[in-house]
Amino acid sequence: MKNTVIALFFAGCIGLISCLDDPDCVRSTTDFVNLKFYQSEGGGQDTVDIERIVVLGSDSVLLADTTFFSTVFLPVNVLTDSVTFVFQTEFGIDTLALTYNSSSRLISEDCGVEVLFSNLREGRNDFDSLVVVNNTLIEAIDEDIRIFH
Amino acid sequence: MKISGFFISLLVLAGATCAFSQDAPVIHPDSVKGKFKPTGVRLGTGVINIIRTSANSNLTELTFIADIDFYRYFWNVEWGLFERTRAGGANSVYSVEGSYFRFGPEINFLKKDPEKNALFFGLRYARASFDDELTYTSASGFFDNDQLAISNSGLQADWYEMVTGLKVKIWKNLWMGYTARFKFGVDTFERNELIPHDIPGYGRADQRSAWDFNYWIMFRIPLRKQPGSVLEAIKPVDK
Incomplete structure (x- = not known):
């Protein structure tokens, strides 16, 4: 009996190897809001002539081309819990304020x-209509906000 | 005794406590008296924790264990201390410090062993109390980067464990043992501004269940003499 117990005791030493584990460097999150434009009538996806997008309170210009876009990526800031964007488009000037929680x-x-x-x-926003379709920013999700013009 | 014979014995002990044959042992009435009185208390510490603490200047982890026997059952209490600092990319530094305890019953499957060696299975309830802090430089490609410092204070985590292992008498009152444990039912704190990386006594906080392993070195303080075997074979009746 004693020999069996001692044998089992040392057999358990193998379990020591299982103590080593490290997480994988897989990041599934993103710090960009994926925004898509839709038509108010009909609900189909739309393209909008965007002249510029700026972040309120910042000198940075997010977009400054006169180009048609159906999707824009808006950055969020881990240092604050809200960001306000000003859109200058073919329809005039619209403001979009987003709030969120961040966890690190x-x-x-x-x-x-x-x-x-x-x-x-x-x-707050000045668009005709806005729907948040996904409220957790994940890399694999390709649409977070729908804006209807 | 061969190992296969040993496991067969275990199965017989676990499943057939009432299966006595004509020549099988029976419980002697006088020997049952007092068998649930504790015969000793074991006090010990985790060996792996000490080795890891010695090898890593950013880690302090100490675990202490105590158990007391009630016939083939043990009541087990553990208490631990954990401090760790991790430095990573983006100038990140994560530090956690706290303590934990766990307690629960065990059953010994080697109840006939005269040395009271134990091959046991048990359950634990565990709770950790800890503080942690993370500082890092934000790495946005658009906004100004800045140093962030976020922390949790007075967090408490609860979980449950299934444990199994051995406790073996090495020499006189010196015992060694190991415990393998499956931990589950912990809160991962994903609603917090700082999501903890380590939970003292549990491990990585992003895992909803975890395995762990520890070796113990223990000292047994006898409380009274161990009673003799409670089983006695029936002697053949002379006719």
Whole structure:
């Protein structure tokens, strides 16, 4: 009996190897809001002539080309809980304020930090209609907000 | 005893406590008396934690264990201390410090072993209390980058464990053992502004379940003499 117990004890040493595990450097989150334009009548996807998009309170111009877009990517800021964008389009000037929560976590020493933006919602906007279709910013999801003109 | 014979014995013990044959042992009435009185208390510490603490200047992890026997059952209490700092990319530094405890019953499948060695299975309830902090430089491609410092204070995490392992008498009152544990039912705190990376006593906070393994070195304090075997074979009746 004693020999069996000792044998089992040392057999358990193999389990020590299983203590080593590290997370994978896989990031599924993004810090961009994926916004698509739709027609108010009919509901089909639309293209809009955007002259420029600027972030309120910032000198940065997000977009400054006179080009037709059906999709734009709007950055969110981990340092604040809201961002306001000013759209200058063929329809005039529209404002879109977005609010959100951010959560940060260390993935690992090698992988660094990941930020998760969630609870995305509209603060105010001047568009005809706006729907938040996804409120957690995930890389694999290709549409977060629908704007109807 | 061969290993296969040992496992067969275990199955017989677990499933057939009432299956006595004509020559099988029976419980002697006098020997049952007092068998649930504790015979000793074991106090010990986790060996792997000490090795890891010695090898890593950014880690302090100490675990202490105590158990007391009630016949073939043990009541087990563990307490641990955990501090760790991790430095990563984007100038990130994550630090966590806290303590944890867990307790629960165990059943010993080697109840006939005269040395009271134990091959056990048990359950645990565990709770950790901890604070953590993360500082890093935001890496937005559009907004100004800045240093962030976020923290959690007074977090509590609960979880449950299924454990199995061995406790073996090495020499006199010196014992060694190991515990393999499956941990589950923890909150991963994904609603927090800072999502913890480590939960003291549990491990990575992003895992809803986890395996763990630890070796123990223990010292047994006898409380009374161990009772003799409670089983006695029936002697053949002379006719």
